[in-house]
Amino acid sequence: MFQFTLHTTDGRARRGTLTTRHGEIQTPCFMPCGTKATVKTVDPEELKQMGCQILLGNTYHLMLRPGGDLIEKMGGLHKWMGWDRPILTDSGGFQVFSLHKIRKIAEDGVEFQSHINGDKIFLTPERAIEIQEQLGADIIMAFDECAPTGVDMTYTKEAMERTHRWVERCLKAKTRTDQALFPIVQGGFFPELRKISAEFMAGLDTPGIAIGGVSVGELREEMHEVVEVVEPLLPKEKPRYVMGVGEPIDLFNLVARGIDMFDCVIPTRLARHGTFWDQYGRHTITNADYRTQENPLQKNCVCTTCQRFSASYIRHLIVENEILGHRLLTIHNLHFLLELMRQIRSAIEEHRFEALRNEFITTFHNGQTGTN
């Protein structure tokens, strides 16, 4: 049901195919975030039109509302949200640790308060798997403890070791055979811990491996260093997924370091703030220059936004806070990243990835660091 085929490499960049029960995913790939069972503002048809292969859903948000029971009863996440291509769900670990200040971490699991009604909720590795089995994604994630940046090595090591014990409980708790479970390498920004964690996760019988905890803050150099340390320790035959990264430059730099899968809220979030990408970098549509701009957001872009509407019209929609504006920018930004991944895949196949990467990085002005 789940299979990864590595077709070719170009330097350390890898070109592969993931096969799931909902179809194939060509890698390297970017996965748009459908946090609450919808990629904000767009519908499944638009996602298909832009060539989206796989979506990410958030266990944390969906467990709070509407709950795993309901989605299971409705036939699972795919059917419920009208998306028949692959889905990956995260375990909720990242949100529990990043969105909540009030929490109690114990060996058994984590206690936190619902941000919706203040209810006390206890999430364990077993419960995270149970909910993900109810949601029914093709790829599910182990429940991990994502230590915050700035904590010391002792704290980070404890969190990492607990994550190791938890992943074994996740594997044991898993009952569905049609879902692929990925463990998550932790260890903060301490190379020695990352090595231990990578070796531990590599030793497990899982069809893929993720690297977590690198997208926190604005630590681009540290993120690259972590991947440099971890990647050589990962089995070549398994897909590698770096969580929470979606800045174009980072995608290039991590594909160059042997990573196959990415997700990030940045294309959709930027869109809702009136920001879009083109080959030169980020732009703010409310800039007065766009008022009379008859051209599309990006010349030669084939997305359904650029094919139909001028920058002038989209600027007006954003100024007026019209929902269609947010949607049109979301379509463009997601298409931009998905198209970038298509170009990256072709370049790897033709063994010219480094040339493409250099060309892109030279042209693209990255006004921001990290994943914001």
Add this chain to the structure above:
Amino acid sequence: MFQFTLHTTDGRARRGTLTTRHGEIQTPCFMPCGTKATVKTVDPEELKQMGCQILLGNTYHLMLRPGGDLIEKMGGLHKWMGWDRPILTDSGGFQVFSLHKIRKIAEDGVEFQSHINGDKIFLTPERAIEIQEQLGADIIMAFDECAPTGVDMTYTKEAMERTHRWVERCLKAKTRTDQALFPIVQGGFFPELRKISAEFMAGLDTPGIAIGGVSVGELREEMHEVVEVVEPLLPKEKPRYVMGVGEPIDLFNLVARGIDMFDCVIPTRLARHGTFWDQYGRHTITNADYRTQENPLQKNCVCTTCQRFSASYIRHLIVENEILGHRLLTIHNLHFLLELMRQIRSAIEEHRFEALRNEFITTFHNGQTGTN
């Protein structure tokens, strides 16, 4: 360029075709409101999919932002908003009189404050036409004074007489020959004034006539009475447009009284408040009954919302305030009204309009009156 053909009648109900330079409109028709150059949440492709023949744009909103100059420079409203079918623009009169408390009405025109930046703006019949010529709609409206409900007959008569003088200035100010100008019958809820106004407007050389000022408040009976008085005085060969009406029951009752065109924000506004229509009336999607409802919003509905999504999923989106939810309900509500108009047109052609009207009114529970 502009032509109205009356094909057949069934009682007083009329089945016609309006021909414009952007194509034909089958009547009776409902026109969705694209207030700020977008029908809120949906795109032109979706409007075409649901069989939308003509949109309404608002001169008042567009003159304030981005301004008629910009839209003219960008090639006109059709090109700018990516809509190649007919458009009707109102004159701004209704908004000036309904949205503003601080105003000065003089013979020359109306002074009001922009709700955006407080600027003093002076709108005259000539200026309203000038802006509508810049926008470039197929049908444009005369600048009128829409007297509020509750004022006495003297006030209403003065407003009506000014409207009569203003429509003559509008006709004189008009320079484009490819736009049809419709005057607006006023006179409040005073039958004797309505008669005077209807006779005056009927005597003008215009290709169509509108009835304004009937959608204010919750005065369904009064609205019907006004139309009863006015309609017999209107030339049979001209299309008649009742402004601001979109409640399903009202559409039936006014088609039955010989009206051909309607517009209203109600389908889109209800959607944004989580309300949808089916043949039984209005429903609130956040109702707990829909939580596990696997069926679409309306059985046998062929709209792209009902074809793809369950009520359960849409309820979740609305509860989470997800934009896709507002969009899916908007699509359904607009489709519902447009489909109703298709059924009405077929029924008139087949001389069974009264049977359809009775059947609909018996089934449809109208919990609300007026146009809300």
